[in-house]
Amino acid sequence: MASHRAAAAWGRADLHRATRARPRRVPERTRHAGHGDTAPGGAPLSIDGRGLLVIISAPSGAGKDTVIHGLVKELDDAVVYVTATSRKPRRGEQHGVDYYFYEPEKFRAEIEAGNFLEWSMVHGDFKGVRKDALADTLRDHRIVIVKPEPQGMRKIKAMLPEALTIFIMPPSLDSLRKRLVDRGTETDEQRELRMRNAEIEMAAAPEYDYVVVNDDGKIDKTVKEIAEIVRKEMRKPRHYDL
Template identity: 75%
Template sequence: FYSPEKFRQEIEAGNFFEWSIVHGEFKGVRRDILGDTLSSHKIVIVKPDPQGMRKIKSQLPEALTIFIMPPSIEALQRRLEHRGTETPEQRAVRLRNAEIEMAAAPEYDYVVVNEDGKLDRTVDEIAKIIREETRKPRHYDL
């Protein structure tokens, strides 16, 4: 993890493949780590927002994208309230951002709905997608 100042320096140096500010925090994928991981034929899992996903797909069209979403914005609101880790203002921002992100779901290769109380099913569905997709030949050029 970097301080905001160090993160900005790394951005300016071109060391990030993709980066954005999410909920007030810098998030990103380092170019060297991504390259090393892909060249060793390992699976890379990142959690970008839709803007980050678009950046990744524009540079790596072969990248597989999966959008994991709640069954509804109301379900997400209940989850956030039950969690109790954020202020009402922070929850409101998260919910507004979630609505924007959920609107981008059709842009992803797959959409998986994480139903309440069915985490195992969600994990199984994602694992199945990854198994099926890793059987397909892919070539990544950074």
């Protein structure tokens, strides 16, 4: 049985697991993101489906994508809702599988067309969750995983308060820096930007329903811990208004 401790204070060496709090329904007047950050137009779409929307966030280098790939194998009928980004693909990443890779001009056009549930600027690149297929995905699958940054999580949670939110925490900032260096996919300047953003993102961890520490060399343990959380949360009925 995975154990979780209540999050109190968060700092560089003060890493905790957060206890799941009862979901709080957001008042109707606050259930929409700010102007320009959510898809305009279109009638609200109400869903009483069997799908559980799982939002997983983590600083760059914390192992989010590896954990999510493990969850898809571990959980029955789990799918990853593919996020759109304007950054360049990393080695081995595929369009439509890992992300939808758009040129910045294309991303802006998609925003103007109202095709995003939420979008944000992260590390100098656009990232967002497309609205068009999310409803069908929630109807058709038991578990739907999305992976926005904390600012994207806040927007989705405001509109869909029944969504489950999980933050993956590195064991320390030193460990995170080493992972980024070993990954070797960023310049020194890009790596320093990610480290600065990591501190900001980690400060948002108490806003999540659960926080799970992904210790070095313990990826399988992290996957099983999060899978246990998801299975428990699947017992609760869900309703979404898009």
